[in-house]
Amino acid sequence: MGITGRRNQEIYDVVGIGFGPSNLSLAIALDEHGASAPQHPVKAHFFERQPSFGWHRNMVLPSTTMQISFMKDLATFRNPMSRFTFISYLHASNRLVQFVNNQDFFPTRKEFHQYLEWAAAGLADRVTYGAEVTSIRPAAGSGDLSPDLLEVEVRGADGTTSVVTARNVAISTGLVPRLPEGVTADERVWHSSQFLGRFNAQSPDDLKSVAVVGAGQSAAEITRFLHDSLPHAQVRAIVPSYGYSVADDTPFANQVFDPTAVDDYYFGTDRGRDAFWRYHRNTNYSVVDADVIRDLYQRAYAEEVSGVKRLHFSNLTRVAEVRRAGSATQVVLRSLLDDRTEELSVDALVFATGYDGMDPARLLGDFDRHFQRDAAGRHRVERDYRLVPASDLTCGVYLQGGTEHSHGLSSSLLSNIAVRSGEIADSIMLRRTERELERDRPVEAAPPAA
Ligand code: FDA
């Protein structure tokens, strides 16, 4: 479907906003629902602002690997028979045998990206690329107090705007890059989400001194990449902790990403939810895979041995200020040890300072007040990932992401997307069936007047 027309008359069962892995997985779940009920297919369409499918392209660094098993793909945990599993992709690519010989649960990010592109290509008729959704609102005339239809406004790559109508939307617009307060990105100051694009736009000869801020997986991978790619450069890691900490992916801790952990989190007490975070934040945030930590330490040690040092670590250090003038960048570092500051001059500064969770409010605008928030001001979300309406809305706004507070740690990750998408698809279908039963219920004759 193109988006050239002003208004598309069709009413979709669901419109998906964003076509990253989460909504791609939803498209598959809906497709498989449709296959089991071909007389009554689901009308779904997805809008993606990128010109083609892309999954964190600026971080597909050489030799980086996935942080989940290949079986936590778009479909397997929901339907191992799906034609969109990673194994089906390997089979279609004539690599299944070699993959097994390789004996590795964790594919490279490059291979997983190819898998996702392959799956997206299989559903190309359901997505419009180069199409950014700019707002979601109740459809005019669909009932002011209990609207049953939504209007989704979409801006095409050429700037034209169109509107589509849907009974449900699934918002999956992804993580939002976070820079420290007062820092602005430009051609020499980058967030990790921009990394490869920005790096490739520079001549390596102009990068003689570079620094990377942060102690998470992105920071460690970029530090290693810069050390490899700029053999003439000084590379400094600005590490807020005393040294990188390991990402706990041992089996018991890894259970926090199991589909059943969602129920435990969702239906648990506040104390229980708090315990998830207290004990298991180190499965994901501000932590690094052990092999990357060892690799970086071995490099530093080899430089100690050779006496030629160009990989440096500023531990217990945060960035206090960044000053920019032309191609010069001065960064003021503050040591957490003694509060002393130090100035560093660099040719490029990379902030691998993480992301904020998805917030649907930006797209909902004024419509957001139709949805309930908890005492902490966060959206209330049903177990089936539907925003809890403040009135009896019959249309549905589903979230894929932005639900860490309600559904737990896997909210922004791939671990649970197959199961979550199945749950959302089931919910959409169930509500459609209930609506149809309601509509078809015979009107009871009024009792005769006495
Ligand atoms: P994702 O961000 O992938 O997709 C959102 C899409 O929506 C984007 O394509 C964006 O362009 C589009 N979009 C945004 N706004 C829009 C709008 N208004 N209109 C239309 N389109 C819009 N997790 C994990 O479990 N294992 C892993 O190995 C990794 N690896 C990893 C590497 C890196 C570098 C990062 C930054 C993150 C990870 N993650 C991860 C976590 C990551 O969140 C996860 O892999 C997925 O990207 C989540 O998929 P989503 O589809 O939810 O978001």
Ligand code: NAP
């Ligand atoms: P992250 O884990 O949130 O780490 C951000 C880091 O930046 C933290 O160490 C944080 O320190 C630090 N920081 C923030 N502000 C700072 C400041 N002013 N000065 C110094 N340090 C500062 O972010 P991430 O590494 O981008 O990871 C995000 C997600 O992407 C995770 O899920 C991760 O697993 C995933 N990822 C996966 C891969 C892969 O699959 N290979 C690669 C990269 C990322 P504090 O802890 O003190 O705030």
